[in-house]
Amino acid sequence: MTDATKGSGQRSRKDLSCTEQATAYQREFIKTLRERVVEHGEPFAIAQADTAHEIFHVLDIPVVSNQWWSSYLAAKQLSKHYFQVLDRHGFPASSCRYCSLGLACTLDGDPARAPWGGLPRPTVITARLTCDCIQRVFAQWAKAMDTRFYVFEAPGFEHKDPAWFEHSNSEWQEVYEQKRIDLHVEEMKGLIRFLEAETGRTFDDQKLALLMERINEQERLLYEAALLIGSARPCPVSIADQMPNAMIPQWHRGSDWAVEHARRFRDEVKERVARSIGVAANERVRLMWIGAGVWHDPSFYNALEARLGAVFVWSMYLPFTGPQYIRTDYGDPLRTLASRVCAMNEVLHLPPWMNEWMASEARRAGIDAAVMLVPQTNRLSVSGTKLTKHTLEAAGVPTLEIAADMVDDQGWDHAAMVEHVAQFLTTRVAAARSERS
Amino acid sequence: MNASIPDGLLADRSRHARAWKAGGGLVVGFVSNCVPVELIHAAGCFPLQLPATPGQPTPQADRYMEDLFDPMARSLFDRLLCGDFDFVDLVVLPRAIDSFQRMYYYLCELRRTGVASLPEVHLYDVLQSRSPSSAEYTHARTLDLKALLERLTSRPIGDGELRASIAVYNRLRAKLEALSERRRARPCQLSGVSALELFTASQLMLPDVFAAALDQQLAAPAEPAPGTRVVLIGNAHDQPALHASIVRAGGQVVADHHWRGEQLFGPAIDRELPPLRALSQHYHRDARSPRSYPLPVSELVELARAAGAEAAVFYYYAEEEALTWDYVDQRAALAAIDVPSLCLSMQHYPPTSAVEPELAAFLSAVSAVSAVSAVTRRSP
Numbered sequence: 001m002t003d004a005t006k007g008s009g010q011r012s013r014k015d016l017s018c019t020e021q022a023t024a025y026q027r028e029f030i031k032t033l034r035e036r037v038v039e040h041g042e043p044f045a046i047a048q049a050d051t052a053h054e055i056f057h058v059l060d061i062p063v064v065s066n067q068w069w070s071s072y073l074a075a076k077q078l079s080k081h082y083f084q085v086l087d088r089h090g091f092p093a094s095s096c097r098y099c100s101l102g103l104a105c106t107l108d109g110d111p112a113r114a115p116w117g118g119l120p121r122p123t124v125i126t127a128r129l130t131c132d133c134i135q136r137v138f139a140q141w142a143k144a145m146d147t148r149f150y151v152f153e154a155p156g157f158e159h160k161d162p163a164w165f166e167h168s169n170s171e172w173q174e175v176y177e178q179k180r181i182d183l184h185v186e187e188m189k190g191l192i193r194f195l196e197a198e199t200g201r202t203f204d205d206q207k208l209a210l211l212m213e214r215i216n217e218q219e220r221l222l223y224e225a226a227l228l229i230g231s232a233r234p235c236p237v238s239i240a241d242q243m244p245n246a247m248i249p250q251w252h253r254g255s256d257w258a259v260e261h262a263r264r265f266r267d268e269v270k271e272r273v274a275r276s277i278g279v280a281a282n283e284r285v286r287l288m289w290i291g292a293g294v295w296h297d298p299s300f301y302n303a304l305e306a307r308l309g310a311v312f313v314w315s316m317y318l319p320f321t322g323p324q325y326i327r328t329d330y331g332d333p334l335r336t337l338a339s340r341v342c343a344m345n346e347v348l349h350l351p352p353w354m355n356e357w358m359a360s361e362a363r364r365a366g367i368d369a370a371v372m373l374v375p376q377t378n379r380l381s382v383s384g385t386k387l388t389k390h391t392l393e394a395a396g397v398p399t400l401e402i403a404a405d406m407v408d409d410q411g412w413d414h415a416a417m418v419e420h421v422a423q424f425l426t427t428r429v430a431a432a433r434s435e436r437s
Numbered sequence: 438m439n440a441s442i443p444d445g446l447l448a449d450r451s452r453h454a455r456a457w458k459a460g461g462g463l464v465v466g467f468v469s470n471c472v473p474v475e476l477i478h479a480a481g482c483f484p485l486q487l488p489a490t491p492g493q494p495t496p497q498a499d500r501y502m503e504d505l506f507d508p509m510a511r512s513l514f515d516r517l518l519c520g521d522f523d524f525v526d527l528v529v530l531p532r533a534i535d536s537f538q539r540m541y542y543y544l545c546e547l548r549r550t551g552v553a554s555l556p557e558v559h560l561y562d563v564l565q566s567r568s569p570s571s572a573e574y575t576h577a578r579t580l581d582l583k584a585l586l587e588r589l590t591s592r593p594i595g596d597g598e599l600r601a602s603i604a605v606y607n608r609l610r611a612k613l614e615a616l617s618e619r620r621r622a623r624p625c626q627l628s629g630v631s632a633l634e635l636f637t638a639s640q641l642m643l644p645d646v647f648a649a650a651l652d653q654q655l656a657a658p659a660e661p662a663p664g665t666r667v668v669l670i671g672n673a674h675d676q677p678a679l680h681a682s683i684v685r686a687g688g689q690v691v692a693d694h695h696w697r698g699e700q701l702f703g704p705a706i707d708r709e710l711p712p713l714r715a716l717s718q719h720y721h722r723d724a725r726s727p728r729s730y731p732l733p734v735s736e737l738v739e740l741a742r743a744a745g746a747e748a749a750v751f752y753y754y755a756e757e758e759a760l761t762w763d764y765v766d767q768r769a770a771l772a773a774i775d776v777p778s779l780c781l782s783m784q785h786y787p788p789t790s791a792v793e794p795e796l797a798a799f800l801s802a803v804s805a806v807s808a809v810s811a812v813t814r815r816s817p
Contacts, residue, residue, distance in 0.1 A: 090765045092782035096758035129566065132535040132727035132759030139731065140762065151730060153571055156532045156562035160545060179577065186570040350539065351546035379505040379758060383539050386501050387546055 012240035012298035015279065016272075018264045019241045022248040025257060026068075033062055034120050043123040043199045046102070046141075048134070050344035051126050051152060052188055054215070054337050057254055058208045059192075059201050064119060065251050066127075070101040071295040074407035076115055079296060082108060083408065096133040097408055098292075098378045103141040121145050123198050126191065128152040130345045131380040150194060152187050155180055157346050162356040164347065165323035172327060172339035184338035209333045211254040216326050218253055221262035222246055223322035225269045229313060230365035234278025235286060237269055239301045239312035243293055246318040253325075284309035285425055288362055288397070290316070290388065291373030292381065296409040303418045308425055314365045316348060323347075323357070345380070354384040355391035362397045369429040370399040371421055375406060398432050400424040439631050440657050441650035442638040450488035450641050451524070457483040457643070458524045463590060466525040468513060470696045470703065471533035471724045472561050473579060473716045478644060479594050479602035480586035486640035487522060489513045489675060492787045501543055505756050507536035508786040509675060514540050518553050527589055528558045529582070533565055533726035534696075535759070559585055563720050565729045572721050579717035599712035605644050607705045612651040613639065617699065619659055620691045621744045625666065626659035629680035629690025636693070636701050637675055664689030665800045665807070668746040668776070670737065670767060671753045671760055672786065673697040679752060679788040686796035687804060692744035694737055700725045727759050734763075734770045741776050748803045749778035750796070754786045777803055 014020065036042040045056050045063040056063040073082060082104035083097065089107055102119070111117035125142055127134045129151060142149035159177050161167065168175045192203045225245075229237050245265040249258040287304075289312045294300050304310040324344060329336045347353035362370065370392050375381045389399040400421060404412055446452055454464045465477045466487040477484040489512035495502075498515035506514075516522060530541040541560045547553040562578040564571035587593050616635060619626035635654070639647050665688040669679070673695045680690045693699050703723045707715045725732070741749065749771050753761055761782060768778050779799040781792055 090768065092753060092761040092764055092780060094753060094755060094757055094783050095761040129728065129730065133762060135566075135728075135730045136759060136762035151566045151568070153564045153566055153568075153574070155564060155574060156538065156541070156560040158560065158562075160542075160549070162549070179574070183570055183574050187568070190568070190570075350542045352549060355546075374503070376504070377758060379503070379535060379539070379756075382503045382505055384542075386503055387543065390501070 013238065013302045014241055015238060016241045016245065016265070016268050018261065018268050019244055021264070022244045022261060025261070026248045026251070029062070029252070030064070030116050033064070034117060036062065037120040043195070044120060046119065046122045046125040048099070048127040050128055050130065050341055052191075052337050052341045053251070054208065054211055054254065055188060055191055055195070055203070057211055057252075058203055059195055059199065061123065061195065061199070063251075066099060066102050067292075068247070068251055069105075069119065070098060070407050071293065072115060073101045073105060074295040074409070075298065077296065077409075078105070078113070079407050079409060081113070083410075094377065096131070096137070096378050096380075098375070098381060098406055099134055100137045101407055103137055103144065106141060106144045122147050124148050124150050124191075124194065126150040126152065128154040128341070128345065130154040133380075148194070150191050153183060154345070155183060157343060157350070160352050162352040164353055165357045165360065168323045169326045170328040172336070176339045176343050180342050181335055181338045184342040185334050188334060188338060205333065208337070209329070212327070212329055212333045212336060214259055215254040218249060218259045218262045219321040219325035221259070221266045222249070222318060223326065225262075225266045226319040226322065228266075228269050228273050229318070230361075232273040233366075234276070234280065234283040235311040235313045236272035236277055236279065238279040238305065239289055239293075239315050240298055242315060242318050246321065250317075250321075278311070280305040280309045280311050282309040283311050285429060286311060286313045286366055286368045288312070288314040288358070288365070288367045288370040289373075290358060290370055290385070290399075291375075292406040294373065294404060294412075295406050297412060297414055300414060300417060303414070304421055304425075307418070308422055310421075310425055312371075314361060314367060319361055320348070349380060349383045351384055351387045355388040358388055359391045359395045359397070362392060362395060367397055368433065369425065370397050371424075372399055372401045373406065374401045374403050376403055377405060377408070381406070396432070396436070398424070398428045400428075439634050439638070439654060441647065441654040442634060443642075443650075446638055446641055447634060450637075451485065451522070453642050453646075454483050454485040455524050463526045464524055465527045465529060465586070465589075466522055466556070467529040467531075468509075468537050469531045469534055469726065470701050471531035471563050471565075471720055471726050472529050473582065473720055474640070474644070475599065475602045475606050475706065475716055476579070476583055476586060476594070477529070478605065479598040480590050481592070482526070482586065482590065483643060484640065485525070487513050487516075487525075487528070488641065490516065491675070501547065502540070505758065506539070507534070507672075507756055508754055509673065510536035510540050514543065517544065517555055518547070520554070522556065525556045527585070528556050529561050530558065531726070532560055532562045533724070533728045535727065536756075561720075563724070565721060565724075565726060567722070567731070572718070575721040576714065576717035579713060579720070583713065596712055599716070600708070603706050603708060603712055603715065605648065606702065607708070609639065609644050609648045609651070610702045610705050612648055612655065613702065615655055616651070620662075622659075623745055625662040625664070625689050625691055628660060628662035629667075629669070629683065629693070630677040631660060631662075632690070633674060633677040633680055633693060633698065636698055639701070662689050665804050666691045666745050666747045667800070668692040668694055668737075668741045668744055668749045669698070669752065670694045670749055671751045672757055674752075676787055679750075679792070682788060682790055682793050683750065683796055683800070685790075686793050687800040688748065688750075688796065692740050692746060694740055696726065699740060732763065734766050737767055738770050738774060741771060742774060746771075746776050747807055748800060749776050750799075751778060751780040751782070752784055752788070753780075753782040755783045757782075777806075
């Protein structure tokens with residue numbers, strides 16, 4: 001997420017000192033992971049981002065998010081090679097790629113090429129079955145790593161509250177549905193039983209309760225930072241600083257480091273707001289970024305700041321902390337935890353949750369226009385984008401779809417894409433603003 | 438020629454359902470092989486597998502649905518938005534296929550925002566991993582569907598009605614199986630084109646009417662269908678264009694390993710269990726979908742063996758991103774039983790004749806190898 005890319009040959013610019021601290025912490029975590037697992041025999045897990053990492057944290061099992069690993073491999077410009085590995089293994093080219101870079105890295109079996117020698121064999125890998133692909137990719141990965149794949153179902157969602165983000169902190173039993181939460185609790189109990197048997201450790205409910213409190217503290221700090229960024233003029237923090245400071249603590253949520261890091265980030269944002277520091281010398285347009293990051297070319301965002309005074313004020317990772325992570329605990333932390341994860345993906349990619357939240361966020365953050373990543377090989381990530389575009393445009397937010405992938409740089413042309421967005425800003429967005437004024 | 442399919446039904450696939458509606462009945466449209474048609478039938482409604490028209494322009498769908506959706510889903514979405522199914526009282530979509538599940542949310546949103554006038558849409562929230570919690574969850578959702586149908590029809594669905602409906606569908610399964618035996622005979626006695634048309638027609642008519650019509654088909658003389666014996670794998674086909682291409686290329690589809698083929702009804706439903714439990718067990722455990730997990734490759738091998746397949750054709754839509762992950766293991770398993778395969782990925786649906794040269798080259802090579810093997814086997 002933070003290193004040089006081939007798209008522009010440039011790193012993204014980082015303005016905050018805490019950004020380097022976050023990336024350094026994650027690098028050290030991964031660097032020591034192999035030692036902990038291979039040399040000391042510690043258990044270890046690979047999990048999709050929308051699973052209950054808290055279970056692993058309570059059991060002191062290090063966990064690596066597949067999405068983080070994918071984004072890191074992409075940022076290291078390894079996507080092309082690893083996609084060729086999948087081709088060599090015979091998987092047809094249309095196969096979904098975002099969740100499969102880690103599998104490809106394992107199938108490649110080349111520790112000299114893989115960052116830190118690649119991930120060691122995990123005790124378990126786990127995912128929610130949010131699409132048709134993931135169980136296939138993870139089953140292949142589990143087979144390649146000779147480990148167990150623990151499955152969480154992702155049932156349908158009947159209760160569709162367009163204003164879910166206003167109620168989700170406390171009324172989560174209604175927002176996410178009792179039956180869905182009940183199922184997820186049962187499945188988490190199954191994972192806990194498996195991990196206890198595998199590791200000989202005991203899951204401590206009290207520890208989970210404390211962890212949940214600490215996570216609430218962390219997420220409130222992050223959400224406070226999101227609110228500051230949304231309300232400040234000029235925009236104090238670039239998207240390149242927002243993403244790592246939101247997500248790296250998320251991978252370690254509830255730990256002392258993560259809570260303190262969230263505080264450092266919030267404080268640094270606050271200070272920049274107080275000093276009226278902006279990310280662009282001449283801020284003219286406030287943008288919303290919809291979708292995962294362009295991990296293979298993070299300097300893409302900075303390019304628009306310098307050229308057009310266009311700042312990406314908003315991306316989902318930071319403001320999502322508010323509605324999706326903060327939870328009132330009514331005395332059953334496992335149920336509370338289930339409510340956090342049992343629809344994490346759905347609310348980001350399906351109507352009415354996605355479009356209504358994003359339209360509300362656009363209003364809150366004073367957004368002039370939105371740029372939306374539309375991957376061409378991943379139905380889950382592309383879902384809901386057209387309806388969201390309709391909702392945003394009806395709310396007066398011109399929206400540009402860009403056909404590109406999060407991790408696959410094939411066909412990506414940094415200069416052409418910057419020009420494409422620039423054209424949108426100087427024509428449609430300028431026209432919309434002049435009409436409004 | 439299929440004696441059991443009324444003239445023109447495949448060209449006007451909603452005809453029987455519309456006639457039923459005109460006669461005062463209720464029509465429940467559904468999609469896939471993962472919706473309990475037995476329950477819809479037991480409620481006294483006409484269960485209609487909603488007919489798509491893939492290949493036709495989809496301007497309404499294109500406004501709201503992204504490019505990567507299954508072509509059948511895109512077509513149905515468009516048809517629903519155009520009002521083509523305004524005679525349908527309820528639409529039931531499955532959670533078991535990603536494109537249709539997402540389409541459910543899109544339809545609900547367009548209903549909510551008043552953009553489109555649509556029939557009521559329900560998601561049959563069937564889960565298909567093998568855990569007991571998934572089984573129980575699915576059972577509860579089957580009860581929900583039953584309650585919804587009872588509200589729709591204003592009458593309860595009794596166990597007796599449900600048992601009777603299961604019996605009707607089990608008879609239908611048995612008759613389709615008898616016809617499949619004709620495909621599996623050597624030489625093949627039922628063409629792939631005819632077989633697919635029968636599978637398609639089976640969910641455009643009332644099940645008892647179609648089961649009776651199948652008797653005529655079974656009584657009719659067999660239809661010799663020559664060609665290299667092919668098992669077709671991958672995405673679903675609701676029209677036999679590829680089957681016809683395979684015939685022109687020198688082959689014959691003797692088994693369809695997709696949800697519009699042999700997987701359409703699945704095995705007979707257990708009649709020993711309480712009927713609702715039997716239904717939920719069937720759709721949770723025995724109905725095959727992209728969400729079925731784990732999905733044993735042995736089922737494909739058994740089908741290929743039973744059908745005497747000499748070759749396999751994998752056919753994937755350009756929009757397919759999931760089933761392709763099964764390809765490597767399936768290909769290897771088939772190779773282990775000496776069934777060579779051809780993979781056609783990133784394909785258009787409906788298929789065009791552009792695939793025929795590649796099919797012909799493959800089937801010709803298979804045929805040549807088979808001839809050599811036959812000679813070798815005859816050698817002392």
